[in-house]
Amino acid sequence: HLGQIDRDIFFIGSALAPEWHQGRRVLLSEINVRYGKRLVWVDPLTDAEKAVETELLPYYYQTSKVSWGHSDPTTYGYHSNRLFLAIGNGGFYFCNHFPGIEVLFEPGQHLATFTSSQDMLEGLERGLKDDREREKIRQVGFAHAQFNHTYLHRVPELLNCIEKRM
Numbered sequence: 001h002l003g004q005i006d007r008d009i010f011f012i013g014s015a016l017a018p019e020w021h022q023g024r025r026v027l028l029s030e031i032n033v034r035y036g037k038r039l040v041w042v043d044p045l046t047d048a049e050k051a052v053e054t055e056l057l058p059y060y061y062q063t064s065k066v067s068w069g070h071s072d073p074t075t076y077g078y079h080s081n082r083l084f085l086a087i088g089n090g091g092f093y094f095c096n097h098f099p100g101i102e103v104l105f106e107p108g109q110h111l112a113t114f115t116s117s118q119d120m121l122e123g124l125e126r127g128l129k130d131d132r133e134r135e136k137i138r139q140v141g142f143a144h145a146q147f148n149h150t151y152l153h154r155v156p157e158l159l160n161c162i163e164k165r166m
Contacts, residue, residue: 010064061091069095
């Protein structure tokens with residue numbers, strides 16, 4: 001950790017796209033109703049003064065109890081880069097379950113996931129209250145990301161994909 005925990009729930013991302021972010025807007029609204037100012041939401045597209053500098057992201061992920069994320073839940077393997085940024089920078093990541101997540105990370109071991117609004121609210125409550133379990137998942141997830149999901153792993157995969165298309 002770079003510092004002491006100083007925020008409960010952290011989300012960096014937008015909810016502006018009309019269809020793409022509709023589910024995200026609803027879930028963020030539910031989190032905001034229940035947790036209010038305990039949610040630190042930074043939208044770099046609309047809150048330029050609150051935008052987090054890239055070099056500060058590790059600090060935000062490491063000093064938040066829960067780093068929240070939501071991506072398209074229908075496309076196999078699709079996820080935001082937040083998945084790697086949060087876990088790879090030592091944060092406890094809590095996101096919606098998406099098809100193919102098990103190929104990258106094991107839910108309950110490397111990160112926590114939710115499948116519904118109710119599941120999300122219950123999972124947030126567990127994540128905020130159970131320091132021991134949250135820390136265990138954070139540490140195992142970070143080690144897994146450092147061992148399996150760095151640019152040293154991704155660049156050869158990317159080059160292989162390009163080579164196959166040529």
